[in-house]
Amino acid sequence: MIDVLVIGGGNAALCAALTAREGGASVMLLESAPPEWRGGNSIHTRNIRCMHDAPQDVLEDAYPEEEFWQDLLKVTGGITDEHLARTVIRDSSFCRTWMRKHGVHFQPSLAGTLHLSRTNAFFMGGGKALVNAYYRSCERLGIAVRYNAPVDRLEVENGRFIAAWVKGERIAARACVLACGGFESNREWLREAWGQNERGEWPSDNFLIRGTRFNQGVLLKDMMAHGADIIGDPSQSHCVAIDARAPAYDGGICTRVDAVSLGVMVNRDAQRFYDEGEDFWPKRYAIWGRLVAQQPGQIGYCIIDSKAVGRFMPPVFPGVKANSLPELARGLGLPEEAFMATLNAYNAACRIGTFDHTVLDDCHTEGVTPAKTHWARPIDTGPFYGYALRPGITFTYLGLKSNDRAQVYFKGQPSDNLFAAGEISAGNVLGKGYTAGVGMTIGTAFGRIAGFQAAAAIQGRVVPAAYVEEGEHAVA
Numbered sequence: 001m002i003d004v005l006v007i008g009g010g011n012a013a014l015c016a017a018l019t020a021r022e023g024g025a026s027v028m029l030l031e032s033a034p035p036e037w038r039g040g041n042s043i044h045t046r047n048i049r050c051m052h053d054a055p056q057d058v059l060e061d062a063y064p065e066e067e068f069w070q071d072l073l074k075v076t077g078g079i080t081d082e083h084l085a086r087t088v089i090r091d092s093s094f095c096r097t098w099m100r101k102h103g104v105h106f107q108p109s110l111a112g113t114l115h116l117s118r119t120n121a122f123f124m125g126g127g128k129a130l131v132n133a134y135y136r137s138c139e140r141l142g143i144a145v146r147y148n149a150p151v152d153r154l155e156v157e158n159g160r161f162i163a164a165w166v167k168g169e170r171i172a173a174r175a176c177v178l179a180c181g182g183f184e185s186n187r188e189w190l191r192e193a194w195g196q197n198e199r200g201e202w203p204s205d206n207f208l209i210r211g212t213r214f215n216q217g218v219l220l221k222d223m224m225a226h227g228a229d230i231i232g233d234p235s236q237s238h239c240v241a242i243d244a245r246a247p248a249y250d251g252g253i254c255t256r257v258d259a260v261s262l263g264v265m266v267n268r269d270a271q272r273f274y275d276e277g278e279d280f281w282p283k284r285y286a287i288w289g290r291l292v293a294q295q296p297g298q299i300g301y302c303i304i305d306s307k308a309v310g311r312f313m314p315p316v317f318p319g320v321k322a323n324s325l326p327e328l329a330r331g332l333g334l335p336e337e338a339f340m341a342t343l344n345a346y347n348a349a350c351r352i353g354t355f356d357h358t359v360l361d362d363c364h365t366e367g368v369t370p371a372k373t374h375w376a377r378p379i380d381t382g383p384f385y386g387y388a389l390r391p392g393i394t395f396t397y398l399g400l401k402s403n404d405r406a407q408v409y410f411k412g413q414p415s416d417n418l419f420a421a422g423e424i425s426a427g428n429v430l431g432k433g434y435t436a437g438v439g440m441t442i443g444t445a446f447g448r449i450a451g452f453q454a455a456a457a458i459q460g461r462v463v464p465a466a467y468v469e470e471g472e473h474a475v476a
């Protein structure tokens with residue numbers, strides 16, 4: 001019988017599989033995707049948020065534990081578990097040594113992107129290179145990897161894992177790590193979570209999924225049926241406004257349009273609906289998906305003029321271009337009269353101070369609702385550009401309750417051989433909100449903890465919860 005069965009094929013699963021193998025266990029990894037689509041959402045990532053007390057290779061300055069914790073506290077609005085969060089934060093101070101050992105390379109952030117050079121280490125070649133390096137390491141260490149292996153249910157007895165079922169085949173193991181992501185790709189479940197709005201629309205039908213189509217939440221649902229303890233709100237997700245022309249799945253980061261704070265956003269009735277200049281874009285981009293989801297038809301239009309061009313990362317798809325605002329309205333299919341009324345009211349309300357996109361400047365509006373509180377300049381210099389945007393879901397937050405050993409809970413009791421890592425349990429640390437790079441921090445920390453604990457569990461060893469130093473684990 002296999003010692004440790006790891007279910008999932010992204011960052012958390014790979015970290016768990018490698019660590020369990022290093023701990024002396026025989027390991028099998030089941031990935032529902034075919035080899036060419038392996039790696040889940042992790043292939044789309046670019047960086048990991050890391051604590052450090054002094055400059056560290058690609059990371060500038062310092063990013064101490066307390067600052068990381070305060071950032072997490074702020075974005076989650078307190079919906080986090082401090083002990084688990086600090087476990088993750090501390091792991092991030094040394095996990096890169098282990099990552100390097102398995103072939104991951106790092107590079108500094110590119111200048112002028114999201115001001116992350118102090119806090120986030122970027123993967124050379126992105127998440128795809130990271131995932132490929134881990135799969136190579138799995139092969140080298142003799143981990144059995146099976147693709148096209150979607151697990152549809154688990155056998156669980158009294159909180160203990162017994163076996164997993166894949167297309168009618170029963171696979172038994174002494175311990176199991178669930179690292180099979182959230183449920184963001186499951187259209188029916190999204191419908192259930194978002195419901196129907198007052199206009200009779202099912203908003204989630206218009207959502208685009210930024211990552212893999214394979215995160216269907218099948219085992220999250222199965223675990224709910226087994227009575228596992230659940231945390232989080234099913235309608236909470238990381239949701240960004242992305243180019244409406246993005247594919248239904250796997251559009252990745254290149255479908256983002258980062259021009260909102262430089263212009264205005266209108267809905268399909270050509271009405272503005274939120275302060276586009278509330279705060280810096282990296283702090284606000286993740287609220288716009290939800291804002292657009294609340295608009296009729298779940299669509300928004302970002303409108304800029306030529307003064308904005310060159311001040312944001314150029315989107316992959318060109319916008320609709322026009323030499324006048326009425327022409328732009330027609331090009332975007334928006335009601336021309338209402339569009340001109342909105343744009344004229346906004347332009348007249350702009351109080352231009354000293355425009356500076358790198359600070360919360362004093363360019364603001366007066367007398368329009370909603371106000372634009374920073375970077376408000378009239379949209380008056382052609383050519384004009386418009387981008388249709390839709391909600392793009394990154395991942396969902398609903399998950400399995402787990403502890404600092406990554407053990408899954410059943411009716412308040414931790415399982416002694418069933419563990420969880422990555423998005424399927426990230427809600428323990430990140431109940432809502434987001435701070436760039438923390439998804440990989442959580443998955444790497446708990447993936448390694450889960451793998452380590454699973455290997456120890458099958459050997460009957462009792463080990464303390466957290467890591468003590470670089471790549472080493474305390475053994476009681």
Ligand SMILES: Cc1cc2nc3c(=O)[nH]c(=O)nc-3n(C[C@H](O)[C@H](O)[C@H](O)COP(=O)(O)OP(=O)(O)OC[C@H]3O[C@@H](n4cnc5c(N)ncnc54)[C@H](O)[C@@H]3O)c2cc1C
Binds near residue numbers: 007043045048253
């Ligand atoms: C476009 C985009 C950009 C992102 N950028 C960043 C970033 O730069 N930094 C960051 O920290 N985070 C980023 N994230 C978030 C990050 O991707 C996740 O936090 C992280 O990848 C989660 O890892 P995971 O292993 O839990 O899930 P995933 O990587 O999604 O892996 C889940 C795996 O489970 C498999 N699976 C699902 N169901 C089953 C089943 N029933 N049986 C078998 N296998 C199954 C899937 O095929 C997949 O391989 C980004 C996400 C997206 C979509």
